[in-house]
Amino acid sequence: MPIGKLTAALLATxxxxxPGLAEVPWDGPTTGPSAAAGKSIVVVAxxxxxxxxxxxxxxxxxxxxxxxxxxxxxxxxxxxQGRTAAxxxxxxxQPDGVIINGFDAVEQQxxxxxxxxxxxxxxxxxxxxxxxxxxxxGIFVNVSTDAMTVSEVAAEWAMADGGxxxxxxxxxxSTYQIxxxxxxxxxxxxxxxxxxxxxxVDTPIADTSTRMGPLTISLVQKYGSDxxxxxxxNDLYFDFMGPALAxxxxxxxxxxxxxxxxxxxxxxxxxxxTGSYQTITVAEPLNLQGWQLIDELNRAIQGAPxxxxxxxxxxxxxxxxxxxxGNQFDPDTPYRAAYSAIWQQ
Numbered sequence: 001m002p003i004g005k006l007t008a009a010l011l012a013t014x015x016x017x018x019p020g021l022a023e024v025p026w027d028g029p030t031t032g033p034s035a036a037a038g039k040s041i042v043v044v045a046x047x048x049x050x051x052x053x054x055x056x057x058x059x060x061x062x063x064x065x066x067x068x069x070x071x072x073x074x075x076x077x078x079x080x081q082g083r084t085a086a087x088x089x090x091x092x093x094q095p096d097g098v099i100i101n102g103f104d105a106v107e108q109q110x111x112x113x114x115x116x117x118x119x120x121x122x123x124x125x126x127x128x129x130x131x132x133x134x135x136x137x138g139i140f141v142n143v144s145t146d147a148m149t150v151s152e153v154a155a156e157w158a159m160a161d162g163g164x165x166x167x168x169x170x171x172x173x174s175t176y177q178i179x180x181x182x183x184x185x186x187x188x189x190x191x192x193x194x195x196x197x198x199x200x201v202d203t204p205i206a207d208t209s210t211r212m213g214p215l216t217i218s219l220v221q222k223y224g225s226d227x228x229x230x231x232x233x234n235d236l237y238f239d240f241m242g243p244a245l246a247x248x249x250x251x252x253x254x255x256x257x258x259x260x261x262x263x264x265x266x267x268x269x270x271x272x273x274t275g276s277y278q279t280i281t282v283a284e285p286l287n288l289q290g291w292q293l294i295d296e297l298n299r300a301i302q303g304a305p306x307x308x309x310x311x312x313x314x315x316x317x318x319x320x321x322x323x324x325x326g327n328q329f330d331p332d333t334p335y336r337a338a339y340s341a342i343w344q345q
Contacts, residue, residue, distance in 0.1 A: 026338045029295070029307040035343040036301050039096040040070040044086045046102035047078035047206060050236055051265020052286060053102040055328060056125050059290015060099060066336070067294055067343050078206030080107060080175075087111040091118060097297045100124035104176045105137035112137050121300035123293050129178050133306040140300040143289050145313040147262070150282045151182045151233075153315055154261035155189035157280055158229040161257065164194040169219055169256070171232040173205045182233045182261055198223050205236055212240035217248060220255070227256045235260045235268035235281055242277030252277050264316060269327035272318050283316045283329035291339050298343065 043060055045053050057073055064071045074090055076083035083103055090098055091114050098120055105112055105127040115122055116138035124139045135142035158168055168190055172183035187197050199219065203211050219227060230241065238258045245255045257279045260268060264283020271278035289311055296306055314329050 026333045026335060028292070028309045028311075028333075028335060028338060029342065030338060032295065032299055032307065032342045033302045033304045035067045035345055036096075036298055037068065039301065040072070040093075041097040041099065041297065042090040042093055042095045043071060043073045043099045043101050044076065044083065044090050045073060046076050046083060048073075048075045049078065050102060050205065050234070050263075051267055052234065052263025052284065053125075055263070055265065055286030056101055056290045056293070059287035060101075060293055061290070062287065063291040063294035063339065066340055066345055067298065068345065069294070076103065083108055084111050087115065091115055091120070094118075095120060097301055098122045099293050099297065100127050100139065102126050104128055104178065105135070105139055106177060107175070109137060112139075121297060123296045123300060125289060125293060126178060129181050131310060133308060141296045141306040143292050143296065143311075145262075145284050145311050147178055147182050148185050150284075150313050151185035151261045152189050153282050153313070154231055154259050154280070155186045155195075156193070157259055157315065158231060158257075159190060159193045159195050161279075162195070162228045166190075166228045167196045167198045167223065167226045168229045168231050169199045169201060169223070169227055170197060171201050171203060171230070171237045173233065174202045175204055175206075179205075179233045186231050186233075186261060198227060203237075205234055208236050208240050212237055213244040216241045216244040220245070220248070220250065230256045230258045232258070232260050234262060235265040235278075238271065238278045239267055242271065245277060262313070264314075264329045266327040269316065269321065269329075272316060273321045273327070275318060279318070281316050282313050284313050285311050285329055285331050287328065287330050288333075288335050291335055295339050295342065 043057055045057055048054050061071055074086040076086045098115055122139050124142045126144050127139055127142045131142055131144045133141050170183050170186050173179045190197055259279055260281040262282055264281050268278055268281045299306055
């Protein structure tokens with residue numbers, strides 16, 4: 001089966017923008033307000049065990065150091081109650097700005113209304129299905145790649161790899177609307193291309209450490225060799241699938257091939273690099289997005305319009321990783337220099 005146009009395009013993109021290769025031009029903003037001096041901000045993270053959220057937080061801290069701001073990181077620790085408490089703590093700190101990192105704004109609508117009422121600017125990463133400026137819930141901008149493109153690329157890879165005889169199990173988490181939307185698009189794309197979705201599994205990302213092992217073995221017993229591909233809306237699911245397969249004596253060559261529609265965690269890169277129960281991920285430029293969040297918050301604090309910039313993902317494969325060092329998609333675009341120039345830092 002010929003590879004899909006989206007997958008082919010991202011294969012090209014990933015080779016052009018992979019770390020360690022030739023630098024490509026910066027496609028983000030080049031103008032904006034200079035740095036607001038002496039600001040203190042809070043990052044409310046959904047769960048720092050999630051590699052995508054951790055990668056974005058690292059980028060935020062790096063960019064904040066450059067712009068000259070203080071950062072406090074609060075961990076919601078993977079629960080709704082933990083995130084609510086973290087937002088309350090953030091509000092009590094009376095920061096100049098808040099970054100919502102990795103959870104649905106609708107889930108925390110009541111808590112976030114307090115931040116809005118206090119007049120504290122908010123920007124977000126993965127806060128809902130609307131990407132870019134004027135996101136719901138009083139959020140100035142929701143930073144993300146195009147989640148539907150990411151889902152389509154993951155699905156197209158599975159079809160190109162397995163053909164019409166492939167059988168997919170899709171893992172999602174209905175706690176998050178964006179996770180439902182991504183999984184739905186994966187399913188629609190596979191079925192439109194003639195593939196088979198064996199099962200659509202709704203299991204919380206926060207509980208993967210305890211659920212994925214038994215789930216994996218149950219699915220193997222249920223579907224056997226008909227289960228050729230495992231597709232998930234986050235790499236974290238595969239942190240625990242591989243060990244379950246290995247403990248059952250099922251090699252990567254025999255077991256289902258795993259592909260993730262985001263975010264591109266370091267653990268996922270290592271699995272792909274070493275051929276250890278994950279074949280691809282469609283990765284986001286997490287560190288760059290951390291810098292973008294700081295730039296957008298600087299705009300919000302000063303009453304400037306948001307930039308409108310949307311970052312591009314990359315299809316990460318073992319062959320692509322053989323050409324680079326490191327376990328993160330950090331595109332070789334001069335984003336650090338570009339943002340530093342805008343901020344006049």
